[in-house]
Amino acid sequence: MKIALTASPPRRSPRGRGGAEARIVRSIGEAIADRRLPPGTKLAEESLAQVFSVSRERVRKVLLLLAQRQVVTLIPNRGAFVAKPTAQEAREVFEARRVIERAVMDKICALPRPLPPAMLARLNDHRAQEEAAERAGDRKALIRLSGQFHLLLAEFAGNGTLATILASLIDRSGLAIAAFERRTAHTCSAEDHRRLIDALAGTGDHTHGAGCGCADAVTLMMTHLDAVEAQLDLDATPDTAVDLKSIFAEDG
Amino acid sequence: MKIALTASPPRRSPRGRGGAEARIVRSIGEAIADRRLPPGTKLAEESLAQVFSVSRERVRKVLLLLAQRQVVTLIPNRGAFVAKPTAQEAREVFEARRVIERAVMDKICALPRPLPPAMLARLNDHRAQEEAAERAGDRKALIRLSGQFHLLLAEFAGNGTLATILASLIDRSGLAIAAFERRTAHTCSAEDHRRLIDALAGTGDHTHGAGCGCADAVTLMMTHLDAVEAQLDLDATPDTAVDLKSIFAEDG
DNA sequence: GGAGGCAATTTTGTGCACAATCATGCCAAC
DNA sequence: GTTGGCATGATTGTGCACAAAATTGCCTCC
Numbered sequence: 295m296k297i298a299l300t301a302s303p304p305r306r307s308p309r310g311r312g313g314a315e316a317r318i319v320r321s322i323g324e325a326i327a328d329r330r331l332p333p334g335t336k337l338a339e340e341s342l343a344q345v346f347s348v349s350r351e352r353v354r355k356v357l358l359l360l361a362q363r364q365v366v367t368l369i370p371n372r373g374a375f376v377a378k379p380t381a382q383e384a385r386e387v388f389e390a391r392r393v394i395e396r397a398v399m400d401k402i403c404a405l406p407r408p409l410p411p412a413m414l415a416r417l418n419d420h421r422a423q424e425e426a427a428e429r430a431g432d433r434k435a436l437i438r439l440s441g442q443f444h445l446l447l448a449e450f451a452g453n454g455t456l457a458t459i460l461a462s463l464i465d466r467s468g469l470a471i472a473a474f475e476r477r478t479a480h481t482c483s484a485e486d487h488r489r490l491i492d493a494l495a496g497t498g499d500h501t502h503g504a505g506c507g508c509a510d511a512v513t514l515m516m517t518h519l520d521a522v523e524a525q526l527d528l529d530a531t532p533d534t535a536v537d538l539k540s541i542f543a544e545d546g
Numbered sequence: 547m548k549i550a551l552t553a554s555p556p557r558r559s560p561r562g563r564g565g566a567e568a569r570i571v572r573s574i575g576e577a578i579a580d581r582r583l584p585p586g587t588k589l590a591e592e593s594l595a596q597v598f599s600v601s602r603e604r605v606r607k608v609l610l611l612l613a614q615r616q617v618v619t620l621i622p623n624r625g626a627f628v629a630k631p632t633a634q635e636a637r638e639v640f641e642a643r644r645v646i647e648r649a650v651m652d653k654i655c656a657l658p659r660p661l662p663p664a665m666l667a668r669l670n671d672h673r674a675q676e677e678a679a680e681r682a683g684d685r686k687a688l689i690r691l692s693g694q695f696h697l698l699l700a701e702f703a704g705n706g707t708l709a710t711i712l713a714s715l716i717d718r719s720g721l722a723i724a725a726f727e728r729r730t731a732h733t734c735s736a737e738d739h740r741r742l743i744d745a746l747a748g749t750g751d752h753t754h755g756a757g758c759g760c761a762d763a764v765t766l767m768m769t770h771l772d773a774v775e776a777q778l779d780l781d782a783t784p785d786t787a788v789d790l791k792s793i794f795a796e797d798g
Numbered sequence: 799g800g801a802g803g804c805a806a807t808t809t810t811g812t813g814c815a816c817a818a819t820c821a822t823g824c825c826a827a828c
Numbered sequence: 829g830t831t832g833g834c835a836t837g838a839t840t841g842t843g844c845a846c847a848a849a850a851t852t853g854c855c856t857c858c
Contacts, residue, residue, distance in 0.1 A: 340808090352842085386705045393645065455641075591839075623818080
């Protein structure tokens with residue numbers, strides 16, 4: 295009894311044991327994000343295979359994935375390198391972020407007020423995490439949290455496609471920051487995030503009145519992104535060498 | 547004399563013979579774009595390998611690439627299928643396009659006037675191509691040209707990163723159209739493109755005065771995207787079966 | 799002393815073969 | 829007649845082995 299001559303509708307992946315690859319992708323991605331793997335670093339297949347205790351083909355697949363996200367560069371017969379954005383590319387990435395994050399903020403502002411408690415809770419929780427990392431001087435955690443914050447807002451905006459695009463842009467802007475940040479200390483913008491959360495939650499200096507600070511929030515986000523980009527020195531060309539084994543000591 | 551302990555700066559890929567993969571990606575991508583491969587179609591590795599006269603691993607690599615672009619769906623132990631967006635996903639993709647293409651139009655409007663002759667020439671050339679395809683009733687060419695038009699504008703905007711993102715969104719919106727378009731004929735929007743070109747080139751009904759129709763162009767683009775999305779029936783769930791061999795007869 | 803070329807080693811690329819998993823058709827039982 | 833399980837065939841997943849290419853070190857020559 296053949297009912298369906300048609301193509302079978304794909305069902306969702308049950309995330310069987312493909313988790314191993316996802317783990318490696320995440321591990322390398324995070325290492326790149328928090329500067330343990332600076333731009334230009336060579337990612338040798340065999341080394342990574344040993345570090346993560348997987349076959350070389352698996353590493354190869356992961357590198358292909360990361361190359362699609364433009365976080366590593368694949369050069370034929372030469373191998374994989376942590377991507378090193380050009381100054382132009384860096385500017386493009388930040389402009390793209392402004393475009394998308396403005397839309398994200400607009401969508402959040404269009405949300406019915408007051409915001410759902412779950413949202414406010416997650417915002418406050420995030421604020422607490424950032425403040426804790428700031429007090430502890432945990433720079434790596436701060437970088438990771440900063441990315442997560444922007445992604446959190448994109449999630450609230452309710453467009454998963456935009457959120458995915460933004461995630462990729464955040465990765466790449468992290469790369470740009472790693473490649474072009476000035477030697478001088480920079481404030482890491484935790485204060486900016488605080489103000490943004492205040493504007494969104496309405497707990498800021500709008501002490502009375504129904505003002506939710508929506509327009510403020512959009513402006514704050516744009517100013518925030520401008521500030522981050524302004525902290526870059528789009529002329530430098532840094533590069534360093536690292537030891538893969540020591541960097542991935544805790545993973546594997 | 548060891549000068550550089552640092553990682554070697556990656557140079558650009560010379561596009562050696564990786565062109566074979568690019569060819570297959572393009573071939574499959576186009577087949578999906580102009581509906582020869584409807585959403586849900588199974589893409590068997592062995593069949594594709596025979597069709598393109600390459601090894602199965604090559605096909606596997608290509609499928610992984612297309613999966614990253616969300617144009618095919620990979621299901622473990624089941625194979626690859628042409629992606630079939632959900633209604634929600636379709637709406638998200640169109641919203642993302644509105645966000646990005648509004649920015650693109652804004653950037654084009656900020657360009658110094660008059661536009662460079664090369665730009666105008668390409669716009670007019672494209673208009674001619676669309677009109678020719680329209681007269682010939684070549685639906686497939688029209689679909690391809692429509693995508694190229696939006697990409698052309700993104701290129702003019704001068705942000706390659708945004709253009710790349712938009713290219714992916716255009717592919718996906720083509721998929722959404724294939725999955726959800728109403729059975730009734732639709733006008734294919736060549737007229738919209740014409741009006742857009744007029745507004746940009748200043749050859750429209752602003753017969754005199756310096757008005758370049760910039761604000762008009764932005765509005766036209768938004769209206770255009772709304773119209774395309776409005777032509778979809780975000781409830782249907784079509785699926786068909788096709789013969790891979792016959793579809794790729796001219797490629798290979 | 800430095801530059802250029804050559805050989806050895808390391809690293810990447812690719813195809814093949816086998817293992818694992820899933821779809822299909824068949825048979826038996828209810 | 830329908831449902832359930834089972835065996836068979838087909839398809840995908842994975843590791844391995846070999847081929848190709850590049851980097852490195854070394855030697856020779858200028």
